Amino acid sequence: MSTKKIISGAILLGLSSLLSRLLGVYRDHLFGVMFGTEGIGVNDIGVYHTAFRIPDLLYTLLIYGAISSAFIPLFTEYVANKKEKEGWQFCQNVLNILLLLLIFIVLIVFIFAPFLIKPFALGFTGERYDLMISLTRIMLLSPIFFGISSIFQGIQNTFKNFIFYSIAPIIYNLSIICGALFFAKNYGVYALAFSVSVGAFLHMMVQLPQVIKLGFRYKFCLDFKAKDIKRFFHLIVPRIIGLSVDQLSLIINFSIATTLSYGATVVLPYAINLQSLPLGLFGIAFAIASFSTFAELASRKEFEEVAQTLKTSISHILFLVVPASVGLFIIRFDLIHFIFGGGEFRDSDVILTGNTLAFLLIGLSFQALIPLLARVFYSFQDTKTPVFIGFFAILVNLISVFIFTKILTMDVIGVAFAISLSSVFNALGLFIFVKRKLNLRNFLPLLNIFKILLASILMGIFLFFLYPFIKEVIVFHSENLNQIINLSFSIVFGIIIYFICGFICKIPEIFLLINKVKKMLNDKSF
Structure with a gap:
């Protein structure tokens, strides 16, 4: 039953993530066409991307880590043990503490922004630096x-x-898109910055009716001595330390990008966003959907069930992410040209973004498993082990990015390669410690992984030779129509080829889908 809930939740999250990320792609398309990679003054999109890192850092450190590693396991424990009244008190307490902490830190950053943002923008001076201060605030x-x-x-x-x-994420992206469409022409990147804050407000408000329906009522209470608040902080401190190390890596990566070619601060986030399409659709969706199940099983000490759920989730994620990585690699240049080409985004920008994306795709399958594996530790209320592994992964990133950009002069491509190597190291470390520390056995679907790799490679070979043929055969007078048709046909053919190869290789997920479709047809309902 838990596996069905995970799959249902992952499908819903995946579909909504698809829509949200497609909107994100359209958002980036607008940015590319309107601002290119070398805009100046209020049209300097590179400064916007860099400034965005600071509020994102605050959210990641203070909120994301706390919710994923501590709030959900502890709140789930209350609900699972039929203690919802105490659970809501805990929820109100956590909300008020985090809110006061956030307001205090935001005020500090706002006041001292001219001094605090320097590590984020080593290559920015003068007008670009002043613009970054304003956008950050x-x-x-x-x-x-x-x-x-x-x-x-x-x-x-x-x-x-x-x-x-x-x-909620769909509403957030729509806000930024509206800001770009209706206000960016007159106000440049200032319109985008205001749209981020408005979008965050709407992200919050759209969820309020549902949480009230579930039983949430706001009450101001602050009790730092409450037993579970102590447990909460005990769990989040190692997670915050770990995320600080992760964010340090991001800061250094983007800060180094400000010292490279002028468009590096634009190309890198665009490539990361494209790589994040399959990552968010499959990897993060399954991790989020499975977390509460892991937490329930861990609270009941059902270790075999945890291992089986983990094994199934790994197989499902790789079944989707590996072929997506291969397909994205093959069509990357035409996809980037379709999304960003035209306007201020030049052909040389397309090539640089495509090459950067190629190096990010090297680590995508490993990166997709990291959120899932980390949540297994969090469900056992162990936030220290992922921090320990993450620390060494960041060292790999820092050493690599220095070698690739400063010694081998690979420019922004070197940053992408360093990110991939770090992801590989992080995932492998989590695999090893899941087995050793949690004593979970037989959680790796090795045979399935081999079948998925084989089917993906075969699909890639077919698509590599088929894609140029499709481009030659399907020709219309409109370049945009050509690109849409060519990309659509290639994606459809890629999926068909993968499914045929998967069927021949007897990948379990193929037969799971076939049975699901049969059941839907028999029931005559979805």
Whole structure:
């Protein structure tokens, strides 16, 4: 039953993530066409991307880590043990503590922004630096709204209610798109910064009715001495330390990008966003959907069930992510040209973004498993082990990025390669410690992984030779129509080829889908 809930939740989250990320792609398309990679003054999109890192850092450190590693397991424990009244008191206490902490830190960053943002922008001076200060201050409201919103998401996750949880990111992206379409022409990147804060507010508000329906009522209470608040902070401190190390890596990566070619601060986030399409659709969706199940099983000490659930989830994620990585690699240049080409985004920018994306794809399958594996530790209320592994993964990243960019002069491609190597190291470390520390055995679907790799490679070979043929045969007068048809046919053919290869290789997920379709047809309903 738990596996069915995970799959259902992952499908809902995956579909909503698909829509949200497609909107994100359209958002980046607007940015590319409107600002290119070398805009100046209020049209300097590279400064916007760099400034965005600071409020994102605050959210990641203070909220994301706390919710994923501590709030959900503890709140789930209350609900699982039929102690919802105490659970809501715990929820209110956590919300108020985090909110006050966020407001205090945001005020500090707002006041001292000219001094605090320097590590994020080693290559920015003069007008670019002043612009970054202004954009950072505008976007500092977003972590506060996201903080409240994340508590709401944690509540819905515990009750396995993912509908409004899924809608919120869509609303957020729509806000930024509206800002770009209606206000960027006159106000440049300032319009985008304001849209980020407005979008964060809407991200919070769209979830409020649902959490009220689930039983949430706001009450101001602060009790730092409460037993579970002590447990909460005991769990989040190692997680915050670990995320600090992760974020340090991001800061250094993006800060180094500001010292490379002028468009590096634009190309890198665009490539990361494209790589994040399959990552968010499959890897993160399954990790989020499975977390509450892991927490329930861990609280009942059902270790064999945890191992089996983990094994199934790994297989499902790789079944989707590995072929997506191969397909994305083959069509990357045409896809990037379709999304960003035209306007201020030049052909040389397309090539650089495509090459950067290629090196990010090396580590995508490993990166997709990291959120899932980390949540296994969190479900056992162990936040220290992922931190320990993450610390060494960041060392790999830092050493690699220095070698690739400063010694081998690989420019922004070197940053992408370093990110991939770090992801590989992190995932392998988590695999090893899941087996050793938690004593979980037989959680790796080795035979399935081999079958998935084989089917993906065969699909890649077929698509590599088929894609140029499709481009030659299907020709229309409109370049945009050509690109849409060619990419669509290639994706459809790629999926068909993968499914045929998967059927021949007897990948379990293929037969799971076939049985699901048969059942849907027999029931005549979805």
